[in-house]
Amino acid sequence: MLEIRNLHAKVEGREILKGINLTVRAGEVHSIMGPNGSGKSTLAQVLAGRDSYEVTDGHVLYDGKDLLDMPPEERACEGVFMAFQYPVEIPGVTSNYFLRAAVNSVRKYRGEPELDAVDFLSVVKQKAKLVHIDEKMLQRAVNEGFSGGEKKRNEIFQLAVLEPKLCILDETDSGLDIDALKIVAEGVNQLRSPRRAFVVITHYQRLLNYIVPDFVHVLVDGRIAKSGGKELALELESKGYAGVDGQFAKAELVGSRK
Amino acid sequence: MSTGMAEIKDATDLYLADFDRIERRTARGPGAWLLPIRKAAISRFAELGFPTTQDEEWRYTSVAPIAETAFERASADGAEVTRKQLAPYLFAADVPTIVFVNGFFREDLSSLSDLPAGLRIESIAAAIARDDATARRHLARHAKIEDQAFTALNTALFEDGAMIHADRGTVVESPVHVVYVSSGGVGPSVSHPRTLVVAEESSQIPVVETFVGFGGAAYFTNTVTEVVVGDNATVDHYKITREATGSFHIGTIMLHQFRNGNGRTFAGTFDGGLIRHEIDTVLDGEGCDCGMNGLYLVDGPRHVDNHLIVEHAKPHCDSREFFKGILDGHGKGIFSGRIIVRPGAQKTDAKQTNMSLLLSQEAQVESKPQLEIFADDVKCTHGATIGQINEEALFYLRSRGIHEDAARSLLVYAFAADVLDRVRVDSLRAALERLVFQKLPHGDLMGPHETG
Numbered sequence: 001m002l003e004i005r006n007l008h009a010k011v012e013g014r015e016i017l018k019g020i021n022l023t024v025r026a027g028e029v030h031s032i033m034g035p036n037g038s039g040k041s042t043l044a045q046v047l048a049g050r051d052s053y054e055v056t057d058g059h060v061l062y063d064g065k066d067l068l069d070m071p072p073e074e075r076a077c078e079g080v081f082m083a084f085q086y087p088v089e090i091p092g093v094t095s096n097y098f099l100r101a102a103v104n105s106v107r108k109y110r111g112e113p114e115l116d117a118v119d120f121l122s123v124v125k126q127k128a129k130l131v132h133i134d135e136k137m138l139q140r141a142v143n144e145g146f147s148g149g150e151k152k153r154n155e156i157f158q159l160a161v162l163e164p165k166l167c168i169l170d171e172t173d174s175g176l177d178i179d180a181l182k183i184v185a186e187g188v189n190q191l192r193s194p195r196r197a198f199v200v201i202t203h204y205q206r207l208l209n210y211i212v213p214d215f216v217h218v219l220v221d222g223r224i225a226k227s228g229g230k231e232l233a234l235e236l237e238s239k240g241y242a243g244v245d246g247q248f249a250k251a252e253l254v255g256s257r258k
Numbered sequence: 259m260s261t262g263m264a265e266i267k268d269a270t271d272l273y274l275a276d277f278d279r280i281e282r283r284t285a286r287g288p289g290a291w292l293l294p295i296r297k298a299a300i301s302r303f304a305e306l307g308f309p310t311t312q313d314e315e316w317r318y319t320s321v322a323p324i325a326e327t328a329f330e331r332a333s334a335d336g337a338e339v340t341r342k343q344l345a346p347y348l349f350a351a352d353v354p355t356i357v358f359v360n361g362f363f364r365e366d367l368s369s370l371s372d373l374p375a376g377l378r379i380e381s382i383a384a385a386i387a388r389d390d391a392t393a394r395r396h397l398a399r400h401a402k403i404e405d406q407a408f409t410a411l412n413t414a415l416f417e418d419g420a421m422i423h424a425d426r427g428t429v430v431e432s433p434v435h436v437v438y439v440s441s442g443g444v445g446p447s448v449s450h451p452r453t454l455v456v457a458e459e460s461s462q463i464p465v466v467e468t469f470v471g472f473g474g475a476a477y478f479t480n481t482v483t484e485v486v487v488g489d490n491a492t493v494d495h496y497k498i499t500r501e502a503t504g505s506f507h508i509g510t511i512m513l514h515q516f517r518n519g520n521g522r523t524f525a526g527t528f529d530g531g532l533i534r535h536e537i538d539t540v541l542d543g544e545g546c547d548c549g550m551n552g553l554y555l556v557d558g559p560r561h562v563d564n565h566l567i568v569e570h571a572k573p574h575c576d577s578r579e580f581f582k583g584i585l586d587g588h589g590k591g592i593f594s595g596r597i598i599v600r601p602g603a604q605k606t607d608a609k610q611t612n613m614s615l616l617l618s619q620e621a622q623v624e625s626k627p628q629l630e631i632f633a634d635d636v637k638c639t640h641g642a643t644i645g646q647i648n649e650e651a652l653f654y655l656r657s658r659g660i661h662e663d664a665a666r667s668l669l670v671y672a673f674a675a676d677v678l679d680r681v682r683v684d685s686l687r688a689a690l691e692r693l694v695f696q697k698l699p700h701g702d703l704m705g706p707h708e709t710g
Contacts, residue, residue, distance in 0.1 A: 048657050076659035088654040092672025101668065102658035109659070141672075158658065 007058035018222035034219035048082035077109035079165035083155035090142040149180035173207035185210030289386035299413035329448035332360035349689035361449030376428030419452035424461035433464035442474015453483040457491035471502030487519035501530030517543030525552040556589030585621035594626035610640040
């Protein structure tokens with residue numbers, strides 16, 4: 001589904017990704033871990049199409065198509081979804097309006113008929129249960145005045161409604177208490193399917209107790225330093241990133257400078 | 259002295275000549291009581307002349323094109339305006355509507371049957387003709403002519419307009435719609451529409467004034483609206499400006515509030531050329547509550563100047579000003595808000611907010627607060643922001659599959675949403691929401707906005 005080859009990217013002139021290679025197949029859950037400043041979020045942003053990141057080398061194939069060539073909305077329509085680390089508040093736009101516009105935009109792209117208000121509402125009602133979201137929240141402006149946990153739950157709710165193929169979760173667990181974390185993880189687990197892949201970016205091993213990955217990759221200083229199965233996460237938990245790569249000290253330095 | 263064919267340097271003389279005609283007619287007809295007021299107004303206008311950009315209150319708006327154009331008084335004759343033409347500007351079909359074309363009452367286009375008890379709507383000319391007591395008591399008694407040349411000019415020269423009167427205790431939910439149409443003539447023309455709204459004690463009434471232009475030659479609308487909010491009364495006043503491109507619109511709204519009065523104005527500016535709104539409120543009794551709201555869309559070469567004065571004359575009054583501008587093309591949008599707190603007006607709570615959204619590099623924005631406080635126990639705040647489309651929000655919307663153009667429009671709409679929310683007449687708000695959508699670039703990419 002996703003093939004990242006030798007991906008290099010920089011932001012504000014500073015090189016962050018220094019040759020990422022990663023293959024993700026349908027049905028798989030990949031976890032990307034790593035210290036602060038290692039490039040985890042940059043990778044997510046580049047995949048989602050944020051234009052403040054400049055790709056300097058390498059390529060990304062998604063379902064055989066050049067992902068980097070598509071504007072963000074086209075990526076979304078093709079089935080790529082990124083759950084934001086910091087979901088954006090949009091005063092003046094209700095979640096209801098926003099989501100329906102998004103769903104219908106995606107449906108239109110796929111040549112499917114647009115959903116009317118009634119059909120849309122029934123989809124939304126069903127998905128809202130998945131992440132314990134009160135439907136009344138949909139009348140409110142997108143993320144406005146939401147708590148951190150509500151914002152993250154709202155991201156997973158959007159994911160459920162838009163039904164993407166490739167889901168990138170950018171530190172969705174950060175800042176969540178254990179109850180909120182469980183709700184988010186449960187939602188994700190219910191959305192796992194043989195046709196859908198997840199790239200779960202996290203700073204903390206704890207999330208992986210709830211979302212069990214097929215593969216774990218450790219990102220250090222813009223490169224994948226080590227890959228393994230879910231046991232790698234446990235190893236990191238006990239030994240820290242120091243055991244992974246000699247470059248760890250350097251990476252930590254970059255992180256602390258941020 | 260210039261010869262007959264000389265180029266016009268200043269059209270003041272034309273207005274003075276027009277006054278002679280009005281004076282002769284007023285002197286021999288009913289409403290002779292108006293004559294001294296009109297005379298004082300025309301001499302004040304002659305003294306003041308047209309303002310220039312040297313005048314601090316007109317620093318950002320040049321009215322030279324008005325002063326240098328020989329506008330003829332717009333005529334009632336030959337103005338072919340049909341109900342069908344008006345239809346797009348009527349936000350609801352079933353509300354009482356009074357229509358004026360080129361400043362003259364058009365009974366054939368108005369719908370004034372089945373008015374609720376206690377509500378009176380009529381043409382000012384008719385009210386004067388039958389020596390109406392309300393007109394006598396309030397007409398031209400509130401708007402200030404001392405330092406406002408255009409208000410003085412209107413006061414001297416107005417011929418007609420709408421008078422709306424709510425009796426003591428009358429509560430009307432359905433709005434009254436006043437529509438002023440400029441049909442556009444062969445040459446440049448001017449009209450001076452006058453509106454008087456009087457809400458007696460404990461009455462409540464929403465009034466919408468819509469100004470519409472149907473093209474033709476350049477025209478100039480010089481309008482004055484006086485709104486009298488009696489003790490404990492509530493008036494929601496809306497002014498919707500949809501004049502023709504290349505036209506001139508100078509308008510004064512004078513809101514005079516008495517004890518415990520609730521007065522709210524909303525100035526929505528959507529179409530026109532040069533537009534200046536003078537919106538003044540006097541809080542002339544304790545316990546008044548006043549909201550002055552506005553939304554202005556400035557595009558192409560449009561110039562919109564909102565000039566507000568709120569005068570806290572008595573203690574324990576609240577005022578809230580909330581104006582938002584969306585500026586595109588090489589348009590210019592100006593907001594200036596003066597808050598005056600008179601000696602003794604303690605416990606005044608005044609807040610002023612002006613926010614501008616800039617969509618182009620060429621658009622210009624000016625925002626000028628002015629506080630003049632002569633009491634010591636007051637709360638006065640003001641804030642102005644000028645911003646652009648939030649790139650984070652834009653990316654967020656796009657990342658969910660919404661096309662960039664539609665996402666931009668949605669964010670512009672969102673900027674306007676909270677000021678539109680202050681429109682309390684549901685049918686009007688829905689119409690304005692549709693209008694904003696229509697006006698946005700790529701607004702057609704979005705479906706109807708359902709806030710429910």
